[in-house]
Structure formats: structure tokens, C-alpha cells
Amino acid sequence: MKTRESFVPVYFQLAEDLKEKILAGELKPGDALPSETQLGEQYRISKMTVRNGLRLLAQEGLIKSFRGKGNFVAHPNLSELILKLSDPGLESSRSYDAKLLAINVISAEDGVALRLQIKPGSKLIRFRRLLLMDKEPVAVENRYLTYQRGQPLVEQEIKYADFPEAVAKHTGIITEGNQVTISAVSLNQADSELLETSSGIPALKIEQLVYGRKNTPLGLSIMICHGEKYHLIASTRSFFS
Amino acid sequence: MKTRESFVPVYFQLAEDLKEKILAGELKPGDALPSETQLGEQYRISKMTVRNGLRLLAQEGLIKSFRGKGNFVAHPNLSELILKLSDPGLESSRSYDAKLLAINVISAEDGVALRLQIKPGSKLIRFRRLLLMDKEPVAVENRYLTYQRGQPLVEQEIKYADFPEAVAKHTGIITEGNQVTISAVSLNQADSELLETSSGIPALKIEQLVYGRKNTPLGLSIMICHGEKYHLIASTRSFFS
């Protein structure tokens, strides 16, 4: 093939060709692709270029490679989704803001201590924030941070407390992982007042545990989100970065 | 470096080295990495091998490449998570089962028709399933499928209706995308009876839209999940495939 008239890379053309065959059903899940050497001969391109193209398909989850056996069309896995947390509701038409309610030093209660793997009663920094969409309160966030001596975590957090993106950027270097749990709860009295609604209303509870190196918990964020005004959107991964 | 005594690929060692430097803070977000040719000289490996290693870091979101400029340590994005849907609760110690309640042909109501981009009143196949954990009902699922003439979608769905994994595998070829919306609602009367609890209890509502080629909606799944017994877990992407 190697259509040099176009400016798309050859490996990309190969990938598109195969993708087309897979999506059209010409190649079904479980089927073997032609071997890399065969593809190289068919398309008159080198093996490395073939592999470059196949890598694209593998990244999209369309094929799987098995050493010594071949490349095979994958059984699509629709259950793995990408969740984007930062952007509440995704409706970019809406304005988004956050209001810092308080910063205190508190003693860790049992539940929080357990999750952060510290002793109950240990000192923690707590942020309370109110998240607003279109100037309406939609969520309350409690963020707990372990005090890390000598690490600029705390100062940065305070400085950028009302800019969650900035927080992520500045504390991010040391963070290695992140686990989020999503559940449904009823609004309690205090939170319902902050959210300017009545208690008992259903709400999303989003717990976010941030880990540093060696799986040390660094912080915990618990968000209580108004069920009707705030929702999460996730979708299958695809394309570019 | 090129330690040939070990069995780890050279490019992998390079990636680990750089990763270490980044995680240790030696290289900070925004910093430029040595150029690919420089790295090749430092490690006495060829440029392609260097690029192979850098690709790993790029996939993990640790670095970003800019043509003509260089490779740079990325500002970590903790807001992009991977959500695994199929596995309810993740506690693998629990047994998981599904019970098919009914399969009917129905006329699409407005809300469903809108999401599936069809005319209200069009014929749809509806599955109602009850999801069980430890033999306790935790969620009700309503699945709506457009009737696709000549495509074995329906038959496969029926055949494997109680094996969601199988459904995914067999219908998967034609599906290209997937969008999930998560919100919090109150249990209505009918659902609360199925879930053997009282109405008004908070519940997770998980809407899943499956698209085929050319962004044609193929099906819609609406799950109502018992708030206390069912929760979702997501985490940052990492490692292998």
C-alpha cells in the first residue's frame, strides 16, 4: 500500500484498514490476524512499521497479542470505562465554582483513620468546600490530608485550595494512585442545609483516596453530591491523547 | 546500561529509571527530559529503543511528547479514572448472580426513545433482570434493545441473557462505544419490592448507552442499585494489559 501521496503515516493506514475489517465483521473476535511478517509483505512495509500499527489497535483494545501464537481480534470489553471526575456534569455550558468553607486541624475519627491507615486521633488537616454550578450549591466536599513533615503538600493545598486543578498539579508529583468509591446515600441535616435543600434527599457519595509512593495513603476526599443536580459521566476509552 | 544479565528488556529499564527520577521529584512536572538522542547515547542504546521506553511513560501519563520541542514530565491528571462496571463491589469474596425477570416487546416511551434516537412508540425488546450478591438482590436492570433486522443481536442477547459477559462478547463486534451516567435517586415502590427493602431509600442509577458504528445507539441499560449494598469502584490506570 504505502500510499505516499497522503500524509498519514503508513502504520496508521494499516491500523485503519484492519480496524475497518474488524468493525465490519470481516474479522471476528477470536480470529487470528495475518502474522506480522505476512502483513509486512502484503503492505510492503517493514515489520517494525507493522508492529507500530498493531500497537494502535492493541491500545484501543481491538486486538490482543500472544507471543509465539499471533495477533487475535479481542473480545471487546465494554465494562472498562473512563471516568472523568473533575468536570461535574460535563455540561460545559454551566459555570463551575468552588467556595472554601473552612480549614481546620482535627483529630482523625475512626472511619477516616482506618482509610488513611493512621492511628485514630492523629492530627489531620481538613478542608471543607462547597462546589457550585451556576451559583447553585451541588456538592459538599470534606478533604482530609495527612501531615507530611517537610513536604510542601499542605502549603500548596492551602494556597490553591479553591483551585482543585492547581492542587492536583502541585501535589501530583508524589501521588501515584487513586481509588474512588461511588455510592448512594441520604443527605443528612447539615449537608442538606449547605446544599439548600431538604434532608433525606438522595445523594451521590464519592470517596477518593489518594496514594503516594509505596501505597501510602496521602489524603481522603469525601464528596456528597446533590443527586439531581450532579451526576457522573463515563465512557469507553478511545483515540488520541 | 544495557544490563544483559537480567531478562528485563532494555527499554523497560530505561522507563523504570526515568520513572524513578520523576517519582522521586528529581524531574518535576514541566521539566524537559534529555532528548531521545541524548538518552540513546547515555544508555548506549538506539533511538528506537529509547522511544520504546518513553512510550511506556507516555502511556502511564507520566510524560508528554511535543514534536520539535522534546519530552516533558506531565502534570499528573488524577481526575481521569478507570471504572470497571461488570464487577459489582469488587469484593470477589462475594458470589454474584443474575436472575432474568422478563423479556418483553414494548413500545418505547419518550425518555428511552430520546436516548436511543428513535421515534416514541417504536418497538423495543426489554429485558428485566435482578442482580444478586450473596443471594441478596442488590440491583434491578432494565435493558432496552433496538431491533436490528438481520443482525443476530437479539437472539444472542436472549440466549445469553443471564450471562452478561457472554452478551458483551457476542454483541460486542458491532459496538463501538459506550456512555455511562451515574446519579443518585430514591427507590420507587416497584423497585424497592424487588430489592426487598423499603421505598424512598437512596439508590444509584446507572444509565449505560451502547453505540454501534456511526454513533447509532444500539441499546440502553438502566440499573437501579441498592445504595448500601452496591457501590462502584474506580482507580487510576496503571501497568500492564
Add this chain to the structure above:
DNA sequence: CAGTGGTCTAGACCACAAA
């Protein structure tokens, strides 16, 4: 212009799988 990342080649050897 020089330097960078992006693509591509035509070989080579390795580890692994299946017959």
C-alpha cells in the same frame, strides 16, 4: 539554521508455542 520528535527500513537475535 540546528535540534527535536515522528516515521521507516532491513536486517538480527531471542523467547515462546505448537506440531
Add this chain to the structure above:
DNA sequence: TTGTGGTCTAGACCACTGG
């Protein structure tokens, strides 16, 4: 053993960025 994917090389040219 043969064939497969996985790694690696030492070059080459391109497109882009910035001074």
C-alpha cells in the same frame, strides 16, 4: 523444528520548533 511475536540496531528522512 518451524513460525510467531518481542526486542534491538544503526542508520535514514521527514515535519516541526525555535533562535
